[in-house]
Amino acid sequence: MTRTLVVTGVDGFVGRHLARIAADTGIEVFGISRNPDVDGDLRSLLSGYVAADLRREWPVEVPLDADVVHLAGLAAVGPSFDRPQDYIDGNSAIVTNMCEALVAAGFSGRVVGVSTGSVYAQKSDDAARTERDAVAFTSPYVVSKVLVENQFAYYSRRGLRTVVARPFNHIGPHQGPGFLVPDLLRQQRSSPPDRPLRVGNLATRRDYTDVRDVARAYLTLATASELAHPVYNVASGASRSGLEILEALSAALGRPVPPLDVDESLIRATDPPVIVGDASLLRADVGWEPAVPFETTIADTVAASR
Numbered sequence: 001m002t003r004t005l006v007v008t009g010v011d012g013f014v015g016r017h018l019a020r021i022a023a024d025t026g027i028e029v030f031g032i033s034r035n036p037d038v039d040g041d042l043r044s045l046l047s048g049y050v051a052a053d054l055r056r057e058w059p060v061e062v063p064l065d066a067d068v069v070h071l072a073g074l075a076a077v078g079p080s081f082d083r084p085q086d087y088i089d090g091n092s093a094i095v096t097n098m099c100e101a102l103v104a105a106g107f108s109g110r111v112v113g114v115s116t117g118s119v120y121a122q123k124s125d126d127a128a129r130t131e132r133d134a135v136a137f138t139s140p141y142v143v144s145k146v147l148v149e150n151q152f153a154y155y156s157r158r159g160l161r162t163v164v165a166r167p168f169n170h171i172g173p174h175q176g177p178g179f180l181v182p183d184l185l186r187q188q189r190s191s192p193p194d195r196p197l198r199v200g201n202l203a204t205r206r207d208y209t210d211v212r213d214v215a216r217a218y219l220t221l222a223t224a225s226e227l228a229h230p231v232y233n234v235a236s237g238a239s240r241s242g243l244e245i246l247e248a249l250s251a252a253l254g255r256p257v258p259p260l261d262v263d264e265s266l267i268r269a270t271d272p273p274v275i276v277g278d279a280s281l282l283r284a285d286v287g288w289e290p291a292v293p294f295e296t297t298i299a300d301t302v303a304a305s306r
Helices: 013-024 084-104 140-157 180-190 211-223 242-253 280-286 294-305
Strands: 004-008 028-033 046-051 067-070 110-114 161-167 197-199 231-234 260-262
Touching (some): 013 028, 067 084, 084 110, 110 140, 110 211, 161 211, 180 197
Parallel strands (some): 110 161, 161 231, 197 260
């Protein structure tokens, strides 16, 4: 019997890669998005599609003999400071509507809820964070994600098979604006090589994983026969500075590293200097580990942007 994977936010950055990886392994993919029509890049990958505002309701068309990877929702940290209640209300309401509907329907598949590695309290050291480390509420986005994690824990007591993934930064082809790599790339492509780039603090170091490895982690969690833990980090275990990212992009573009114009308004005082994750649990329990080299990620991202 062919397995089915339901992907909310299927036409988002991660959803597109997840749909392709799942379809390539012979899994039928049922997509959900707010857009009225599925676009051409996804159409051939999906066995079904429904447009819905998941903040309002869970669609009755969604197959029940399936697993779910839940990606829909507001996902950028910066805008959450200007729209705090939108993030908290919207991200929570989607989980309530989805899980209440699945409980009522007697859903027996697994639900992968995607949170974020940004939930961790960042201490003065640069040690990789594990699932046992404390969380800290550093933005409305993080508040919404911790709330969502608690909702999944509640619904697991109601009978749903839930697991939470905490991905750290992920990058790769077709990432939209509002994130470091696409924003640096857009500026470099639209400016002469000697024009300063407007940047924030490029000294901070983050854990970057290729989006295709992240999508593969979600698929592995969704389809695993058994999971020993309720929460798993998805991370590379290495940190890179924003300046290293810029240098790699410049090399892939065949351009010199441009001069920088640091804009203080782009710097958040609460930003920790280093964020890095430990994915040992995921590696031990399901055998996942990153497979795409950083250089390949950058090259593919640049190529896709053309």
